[in-house]
Each structure stands twice: as C-alpha cells, then as structure tokens.
Amino acid sequence: MQPTNLADPAYFHKVVDCQWACPAHTPVPEYIRLIGQGRYSDAYMVNWVSNVFPGVLGRTCDRPCEPACRRGRVEENNGPDAGPPQVGSAPSGGRGNAPGGPFRPEPVAICRLKRVAADHKDDVKSRMPKVAARNGKRVACIGAGPASLTVARDLAPLGYQVTIFDGEAKAGGFIRSQIPRFRLPESVIDEETGYILDLGVEFKSGQPVDSMQALLAQRYDAVFVGCGAPRGRDLELPGRREAAANIHIGIDWLASVSFGHVTSVGQRVLVLGGGNTAMDCCRSARRLGGSDVKVIVRSGFEEMKASPWEKEDAVHEGIPIINFHVPKSFQHQDGKLQGMTFELVSAVYDDQGRRSLVPTGEPDVLFECDTVLVAVGQENAFPWIERDSGIEFDRWGLPVLNPVTFQSSVPRVFFGGDAAFGPKNIITAVAHGHEAAVSIDRFLHGEDVRRRPPPMTNLMSQKMGIHEWSYHNDVSNDTRFKVPWAKAEVALASIRVEVELGFDAATAFKEASRCLNCDVQTVFTRETCIECDACVDICPMDCITFTSNGDEPELRTRLKAPAMHLAQHLYVSGALKTGHVMVKDEDVCLHCGLCAERCPTGAWDMQKFLLNTTQAGPGCRDSRKLQREAA
Numbered sequence: 367m368q369p370t371n372l373a374d375p376a377y378f379h380k381v382v383d384c385q386w387a388c389p390a391h392t393p394v395p396e397y398i399r400l401i402g403q404g405r406y407s408d409a410y411m412v413n414w415v416s417n418v419f420p421g422v423l424g425r426t427c428d429r430p431c432e433p434a435c436r437r438g439r440v441e442e443n444n445g446p447d448a449g450p451p452q453v454g455s456a457p458s459g460g461r462g463n464a465p466g467g468p469f470r471p472e473p474v475a476i477c478r479l480k481r482v483a484a485d486h487k488d489d490v491k492s493r494m495p496k497v498a499a500r501n502g503k504r505v506a507c508i509g510a511g512p513a514s515l516t517v518a519r520d521l522a523p524l525g526y527q528v529t530i531f532d533g534e535a536k537a538g539g540f541i542r543s544q545i546p547r548f549r550l551p552e553s554v555i556d557e558e559t560g561y562i563l564d565l566g567v568e569f570k571s572g573q574p575v576d577s578m579q580a581l582l583a584q585r586y587d588a589v590f591v592g593c594g595a596p597r598g599r600d601l602e603l604p605g606r607r608e609a610a611a612n613i614h615i616g617i618d619w620l621a622s623v624s625f626g627h628v629t630s631v632g633q634r635v636l637v638l639g640g641g642n643t644a645m646d647c648c649r650s651a652r653r654l655g656g657s658d659v660k661v662i663v664r665s666g667f668e669e670m671k672a673s674p675w676e677k678e679d680a681v682h683e684g685i686p687i688i689n690f691h692v693p694k695s696f697q698h699q700d701g702k703l704q705g706m707t708f709e710l711v712s713a714v715y716d717d718q719g720r721r722s723l724v725p726t727g728e729p730d731v732l733f734e735c736d737t738v739l740v741a742v743g744q745e746n747a748f749p750w751i752e753r754d755s756g757i758e759f760d761r762w763g764l765p766v767l768n769p770v771t772f773q774s775s776v777p778r779v780f781f782g783g784d785a786a787f788g789p790k791n792i793i794t795a796v797a798h799g800h801e802a803a804v805s806i807d808r809f810l811h812g813e814d815v816r817r818r819p820p821p822m823t824n825l826m827s828q829k830m831g832i833h834e835w836s837y838h839n840d841v842s843n844d845t846r847f848k849v850p851w852a853k854a855e856v857a858l859a860s861i862r863v864e865v866e867l868g869f870d871a872a873t874a875f876k877e878a879s880r881c882l883n884c885d886v887q888t889v890f891t892r893e894t895c896i897e898c899d900a901c902v903d904i905c906p907m908d909c910i911t912f913t914s915n916g917d918e919p920e921l922r923t924r925l926k927a928p929a930m931h932l933a934q935h936l937y938v939s940g941a942l943k944t945g946h947v948m949v950k951d952e953d954v955c956l957h958c959g960l961c962a963e964r965c966p967t968g969a970w971d972m973q974k975f976l977l978n979t980t981q982a983g984p985g986c987r988d989s990r991k992l993q994r995e996a997a
Contacts, residue, residue, distance in 0.1 A: 367918050367947075369940040372889070375823045378975040380935065381952050382885045384476055387434035389797035391821075391979050392416040394431055394476055395885040399837065401482055402878035404871070407490055409483035414490075416979070417480075418516050418562075418796050419541070421554040424481025425866065426545055428642075428673055428791040435473030436882050440907065440954045472846040474880045475869075482874040484554070490561075497566050501525035503810050506586040508575045511539020512792050513783030514592035515562050516799025520982040521806065522565040529586075530567060533574030537563060540594050540784075541792065543621040544643065546650050547862040578751040578779075588778045588806045591765075592799070595784035597747040601638065601740055605696030612703035613696065616647045616741030623650055623861065632736025635659045636706055638693060639741035640670030645677065647739040648685045653861045660733065661687045662706075664723060666713055679865075683858065692723065694730060696738070705734040744789045764788060771805040771815045772798060780805060800981055807982035817988075819980040825973040828886055829962075835972055837886055839959045842879045883957050887975045890948055892939045895969040897946065901961035902926065909955045915947045925949055 370377060380386050384394040392413060400409035413420035432438070503526050507514035510532035518528045536542060537559040541550070563569050575581050581589060598615035600606070606613060612632065616639065622628040635656040637648040640663035651659045661680065663670055667689050670677060681687065691708035698704055707730045711723040746763055753759075758766040758775040765774050765781050772780045782798030784790060805815040828836045850867045851857065857865045869877060902910050908927035915921070918936065922929045929936060929951035937950035962970040980986050 367915060367921060367936065367938045369947075370935070370937050372825075375821050375977060377935065378823070378825075378885075378887050379821075379977050381887060381955075382975065382977075383434040383436050384431035384474075384884070385977065387430045388417075389430065389794045390417045390800065391797075391977065392431075393885065393976065393978075395881055395883050396976065397483060398474070398476070398479055398878045398881045399883070401479055402838065402875055402881075404875075406483050406486040407488045407493070410487040410490055411493055413480055413483060414561075415981075417793060418519055418799075419512060419558045419792065420480050421484035421558050422541055422550060423792060424477060424479075424484050425550050425554070426541075427477045427480070427793055429477045429675075430793070431476045432473040435476065436884055436954070436956075437880060438471050438473040440882075440956060441471035475846055475849070475877050478849050478866075478869060479874060479878060482869050482871075485868050486871060486874075491564075494561055495523035495565065497523050498525040500527060503527065503587045504529070504585075505588045505590065505806060506531065506581060506584070507590045507592060508581070509539055509591070509593035509783075509785070510534070510537035510559075510569065510571075511592055511594050511783055511795065512541060513785070513795040513799040513802070514539070514590060515559060516796045517590045517592065517782070517803045517806070518567045519562045519565065520800060520803035522562075522567050524807065524983055526810075528567045529570060531570050531573050531575050531581075533572060535571050537569055537571075539592075540617075543624050544617055544646070546620065546623065546646050548649070548653065548857065548860075548865050549646070551862075551864055574750075576750045578755045578757065582755070582776075582779075586778075587810055588780065590802055590806065591751075591779065591781045591785050592783045592795070593748075593785050595744040595746045595789045597745050598643075598740065599743040599745055601693060601742060603693060603695050605698050608701055609696045609698035609703040611701070612736060613738045613740065616643045616739050617744060619739055620646055620650065623654070628654070630654050631656050633657050634735045635737045635739065636733055636735045637661045637739045637741060639663065639743070640665060640672055640687075641741060641743070642672050642676050643744070644739075644741035645672050645680050647741050648680055649683060650861060651737070651739065652683055652685060653858055656737070659685050661685060662691050662693070662708065662733070663687065663689050664692050664711070665689060669713075669721075683854075690723070691731065697732065703736065703738065705732050706738060707732050744784070746785060746788060748785075762788075768816070770801070770818060772802040773805055773809070773815055777809065800979070803982040804980065804986045807986055811987055813988055819986050821980055822978045822985070824976045825887065825889065826976070828959075828972045828974055833963050835886075835959055837883055837972075837974070838879065839883065839886075839957070839972070841882065841956050841958055842876075844876060844880055846880070847873050847877045885975050886957050886959075886972050888937075888950065888955065888957065888959075888961060889971045889973045890937070890939055890950070891969050891971070892942055892948065894967045895939075895942055895948065896967055897942055897944055898966065900964045900966065901970055904960045904964045906958065906960065907951075907954045907956055909951045910961060911949045912942070912946045913949060914945065915941070921949065925951060927951065927954075929953060 397409040397412040505528045507530045510530050522528045538555045598617040631651045631654040635651040694707045710726045710728045714722050714724045756776045780802045782802045783795035808815045911925040931953040934953040939948040959972045
C-alpha cells in the first residue's frame with residue numbers, strides 16, 4: 367500500500383465518523399467538548415454555522431451521526447441489567463439502556479447534546495453575522511422551510527437582497543406545520559427562524575408563488591426553490607371516496623393540528639404507514655382523544671422507515687404497531703366509516719435478498735375504526751411551475767438537477783431540500799441549502815458553479831506536557847444517559863406539552879464525557895520511530911501493527927487485530943528503517959493518546975483535526991478573480 371496522504375481533507379474527516387455522516391458536516395466532537403466545559407453559547411454557534419437550527423435539530427434530527435458514532439462499536443457488549451421504562455421515564459432506544467434489558471453498546475447522545483447547547487446558551491444575538499452593504503443582487507426563495515432559510519442565512523450577510531415567499535403566516539415550512547408541538551415547541555421555531563429573518567431577509571408571508579414565469583419576470587438574479595414535498599400520497603381503495611369525511615392525509619392532518627384547525631379525533635384511529643410521519647400522527651391522535659390508536663404497516667417492524675427511537679416512543683405511549691397487513695378496503699355505511707379490511711402477508715426473499723410480500727392465505731382482517739390517517743409517503747408537486755418555463759422534469763416529476771450544484775436547466779433557478787430529490791429530513795435540507803448558496807454566490811459572480819472549493823482543514827497538536835493533553839482523553843465507562851420525560855399523565859393530556867425535558871447541566875457533562883474525541887487524531891512521524899513496539903504493547907484496542915507492506919486485502923489479515931471494516935481506511939506509513947511499515951486500523955481506535963504517551967521518541971502525537979466546509983462568501987470563490995476585483 368502507498369503511504370497515507372494526510373493532506374487529503376477527506377482522510378481524517380472520514381475518521382471523525384459522526385461529522386462524516388452528518389449531511390451538513392457539523393464538527394460534533396468540537397461542540398461536545400465545549401458543552402463539557404460549560405461553554406454552551408460557543409457550542410451553539412459552532413452548530414449554528416453548520417446546521418443552522420440547533421434547537422430544532424436537537425429535538426427532531428434523524429441523527430445520521432449516531433449510528434456512525436465510534437462509541438457504539440467499541441464498547442464491550444455487556445453491562446448492567448435494568449426493566450422496562452417506568453411511567454414518565456424515557457424508553458430505551460436512543461436514550462439509554464433500559465433497566466432490566468440486555469446491555470447494548472450505544473452511541474453518544476449527539477442529538478440531545480445539541481439541544482443542551484440551545485437550552486443553556488446565553489443571548490447569542492450579538493454573535494450573529496454582521497450584514498454587509500447591499501451588493502445589488504436579488505435572490506428569491508420559494509418556501510420558508512429549512513432549505514430556503516439556510517440559503518438566506520448564507521447569502522443575506524454577504525449583501526444579497528433575499529426575499530422569501532411562503533403561503534403561511536410564519537416561517538419554518540414543514541418544521542412548523544408537520545412536527546407536533548409535543549416534540550418541538552413553537553417558541554424554538556420562532557427563535558431560530560427569527561435569527562435568520564433578522565439578517566435583513568424580506569419575508570413575504572401569506573404570499574405563495576403560483577407562477578414561476580411570473581416570478582422570473584420580476585428579474586430576480588437567482589431563484590431558489592425550497593417548497594418541500596407538499597403532497598401526501600393517498601390510497602385509492604374501495605370505499606375511499608364514500609368515507610372521505612373520516613379519512614385524512616397524514617401531513618395535511620398534522621398541519622391542521624399544528625395550526626389549531628383540528629382539535630379532536632375519533633376514539634378508534636388507524637394510522638397507515640411506517641415512517642416518521644405515521645409516528646407523529648399516531649402520537650398526536652393519542653393526545654387528541656384517541657383511546658384506541660393503532661399503526662398498521664405492510665412491512666415488518668424492523669423494515670419500517672421510521673427512526674428506531676420514533677417507533678419506540680410510540681410503543682412506549684401504548685400504541686401497538688401491527689405489521690404485515692396490506693390495506694384492501696374502507697368499510698362504511700351510509701357514508702360513515704366503519705373500519706378497514708387488510709390482507710395478511712409474509713416476507714419472502716429471493717437469492718439476491720429482494721423482498722416480496724406474499725399473501726398467507728389466511729382470512730382478511732377487519733379493524734373497526736372512526737378515523738383513518740394515511741401516512742404512506744409524500745411526493746413533490748409543482749403545479750405552479752409552467753412546463754414551458756424551461757425547467758426540465760424527470761419521469762417521476764422531479765426537477766432535473768446537477769446533484770452537486772443543485773442548478774436546474776434554467777441556470778438562475780436552483781432547488782434544494784425535499785423539492786430537489788424528494789422527501790428526506792431537516793439536516794439534509796440544510797446541507798442542500800448550504801451547497802445551493804455556494805452555487806448561487808459563484809453563479810452571480812460569473813464563476814463556474816461546478817467547481818467546488820475544498821474545505822478548510824487544520825491539524826494542531828494537543829500536547830501540553832509529556833503525559834498531558836489539552837483535551838480530556840480518559841475513556842468513560844458510562845452507558846448512555848437517559849433523557850427525562852414529562853410524566854405520562856401530563857404529556858398525554860395535551861398536544862402542546864413537550865415530552866422530552868432535555869438534559870440538565872450535570873447529566874450533559876457526563877454524557878459529553880462519553881465522547882471519544884475522534885477529531886483528535888493519532889499522527890505518526892516515521893523519521894523518529896525506533897520500532898520499539900511500545901505503542902503496540904499499550905494500545906487497548908490492538909490498533910497498531912508493524913509489519914511488511916503488501917496489498918490492502920492481504921495486509922488487513924496480517925494486522926494484530928484484523929481490520930475487517932472495509933469502509934474505514936488504514937493508516938499506513940512510509941517505509942521505516944527496517945523496511946516495515948506502521949499500519950493502524952482507524953476503525954476502533956479510542957483516540958485515548960496512550961500510544962503518544964508511551965512513545966519514547968515522540969513519533970506519535972495527538973493532533974486536533976478541524977474541518978470547516980466552505981460556505982458562500984469570498985472563501986468559495988476563485989482567488990485570482992477575488993484579487994482582480996480587489997485591485
């Protein structure tokens with residue numbers, strides 16, 4: 367193998383598993399250390415630069431960072447026993463090992479620590495960017511959801527005149543309309559959308575765009591479409607039209623609940639679908655008076671698209687999830703919904719692992735109900751974009767975009783969020799917004815939007831003494847701490863009582879201490895290595911091997927602990943004095959620094975790696991052109 371190129375920004379970035387997995391590449395260990403030091407405002411601003419909505423995402427993020435967390439794969443698979451969660455306590459999934467159940471290695475509660483920064487920060491208004499003088503360029507954003515707000519947050523401080531159009535009275539998009547208040551208080555949305563609107567953004571509330579051509583005629587220099595995927599899929603089954611009064615599309619129903627148009631529901635409620643929208647529907651129905659609420663899905667429980675913690679939250683609140691039932695018809699009498707019939711199926715897999723749902727032959731099942739909420743998916747709808755506007759669409763009705771720049775077939779029109787590639791989540795919409803803002807900034811400066819500036823990186827030694835580091839490098843043995851919940855009788859009595867109460871400062875410190883500081887990298891200098899094997903002897907994870915070089919597949923098998931996780935690179939040095947190479951398995955390293963402490967020659971050092979993705983502004987543009995403009 368060739369020596370590892372440490373100058374490649376992606377190498378150490380990939381070692382920071384949580385940041386690598388985050389669509390917005392938030393520097394997770396950096397803000398967790400700040401929380402551990404009680405520097406909540408600093409931690410908040412680190413988040414705000416990357417993910418824009420720390421308070422919102424600290425409650426609602428889909429957490430792609432947590433399955434990637436190194437902590438979840440290096441802990442010993444044993445631990446204390448404990449029971450089912452008590453009334454008013456949190457369920458186990460994503461919030462700590464349940465008392466009485468088998469111990470599971472669990473990641474750091476990254477998402478809930480983000481909320482700690484938001485809940486405990488000081489007033490940060492003075493730390494928001496200063497707005498530059500107007501540069502004469504006008505940008506229109508369609509929809510006031512997370513993607514559009516991110517574009518505005520990036521472009522407004524640079525002097526662009528940003529105007530956001532939305533049909534609702536307040537900004538937030540599906541953050542405000544589809545996430546129930548028991549998960550996300552409205553005050554948090556108001557605060558974090560307010561930070562962006564206060565940057566001089568013009569928000570035209572109650573003004574939906576109903577014609578792209580009319581908007582383009584207003585001579586905006588660029589247009590960003592961030593209107594989401596506003597249409598929920600329906601089920602056209604026998605009885606659907608006759609019983610329509612008691613059958614509702616999930617996302618529309620949630621919006622009606624959010625805005626106070628719906629305040630009650632039938633006693634017996636069926637929720638169809640296995641995604642996060644279905645989980646929000648069933649938990650909302652439970653709070654609006656549904657005494658018998660069931661979720662019914664076609665697939666198996668493990669195959670449901672909902673996040674594991676969302677499923678566990680629903681089950682914890684007494685809502686059964688019934689799987690392998692395919693809806694067949696709505697039963698009604700004189701236009702009044704009576705129930706639904708379902709066909710029983712089982713999952714059958716072929717040689718390639720593809721699943722088919724095969725009828726079992728058992729009799730159909732009837733579930734009586736008063737209300738049905740259909741949450742079987744969302745799709746894009748662009749009736750306001752004229753098909754002769756020049757914007758091309760594919761056969762699925764999605765805009766044809768460059769997947770890197772988010773530019774459409776009309777050069778000054780860009781898309782992002784759910785409007786770009788279909789429904790995803792908030793943090794993905796934020797990532798789209800950042801990338802689209804870079805494209806718009808380059809486009810309006812006459813530069814090639816396809817050229818993407820590399821991120822800025824830095825490596826800095828953490829050495830303070832022979833055996834002392836500037837970061838806390840002791841590996842905590844604590845299991846994941848549970849987030850406290852409001853008492854069940856209080857939480858289930860109102861749609862607006864927040865269920866999760868968040869970590870207090872003491873628990874947040876203990877949970878932050880579980881972080882392995884994966885951004886503090888082990889950096890090896892071959893010139894000073896004497897191959898004494900001291901680092902090999904002391905490494906608690908058997909990460910380090912000195913051996914002869916070879917092809918990667920074969921070399922992986924010769925390491926002290928064979929490195930079988932192929933997605934993570936090996937750290938390979940150049941040839942040492944003996945002709946051997948140092949090979950380190952980055953996959954399970956604890957970043958504890960023992961190798962650097964033990965090394966008698968200082969060949970190992972612990973260096974903090976910081977990656978800042980390039981955002982809109984001078985840093986994203988061609989340096990030579992900037993020099994000409996300055997001249």
